[in-house]
Amino acid sequence: MRLRKTILLVAVAGTMAACTSTGGVRQPSAPETVAPEKALVLPPPGGPSIVSVVERKRGNGVEQTISLFTSSSVPGQNSLKVQFFGASGANPGAGNAGFSMINESGIAREVARSAPGVPMATSATFLQNAYGPFGYASGRSRAGDTCLYAWQQIRSSTAANTQARNFGMIQLRLRLCDARASERQLLGIVYGYTVTGTFDGELWNPYGNPPPADVALGRTGAPIYPDEGGYRASPMPIGYEPAPAIVTRPRAVVRSASTAQPAQGVAPVPAPIGPRVPLPGEAPQTSARPAAAVAPIEQSVRAIGVTVPSPDCIGDAAMTVACRR
Secondary structure: OHHHHHHHHHHHHHHHHHHHOOOOOOOOOOOEEEOHHHOOEEOOOOOOOEEEEEEEEEOOEEEEEEEEOOEOOOOOOOEEEEEEEOOOOOOOOOOOOOOOOOOHHHHHHHHHHHOOOOOEEEOOOOEEEOOEEEEEEEEEOOOOOEEEEEEEEEEOOHHHHOOOOOOOEEEEEEEEEEOOOOHHHHHHHHHHOEEOOOOOOHHHOOOOOOOOOOOOOOOOOOOOOOOOOOOOOOOOOOOOOOOOOOOOOOOOOOOOOOOOOOOOOOOOOOOOOOOOOOOOOOOOOOOOOOOOOOOOOOOOOOOOOOOOOOHHHOOOHHHHHHHHO
């Protein structure tokens, strides 16, 4: 009897559930493509452009894979992967994403998968950008392409977490391979990208408390100089375009007037061909050939023509002979 009542109650409950259901179709949480302007991290100006952004919502955060422009023969796509870890239940219906702290063995596997066939070496130099410390590995393929894989975890300090705040965390992975760029140019992208995503509420701030002002501000005996030529180091160059070649011009050689030649790059004036057209009001030339410069020649002055006799010598033959002498 009790079994019949139980079966009846279950049937009634199922009927009521069927009546209250709307029968609508819903899509489970899955990756979806979003507009490039909704990327949670943007590359720097002059850096690789965004090709597509694939977003996946998690119960405790959001993941995005930002595909970047790729110009390389190395298999794989340049990308910037970012994960925001916040409070559980941020996106109901989506499973929580598990995360692990950055460790050496895990990074080694990621580096090996990032650029197949390229020998990658991890840098031992301590580096940090505007968001804190980061690490990277780089290498060069047989074809001469430069590859870089960088990783970073943005999280407030342990001291800030004890104050029941600043619990959020951001993890980033950057994969870049380029046929023209150098390692330093690719490293400039790590220094130049901008994190645009944020968490709701001060409780999940991943950056911690803002740092205090510099103690040198307003203090005597601590001069501060402008950036150009001062004590501050120059920033990393941003962009893929190689630096233009420096063109050196040869120094001009001063020549005397007797050996003067046309300047380099200037075509000499061609000699005139044909008769010269006279200007208005100028007498026309009788010869088409220009007069050659002739050195002055001393000539003796002599009489040319018939000598006219004196009147005294006319009429007398003897006198005429005397005049001829």
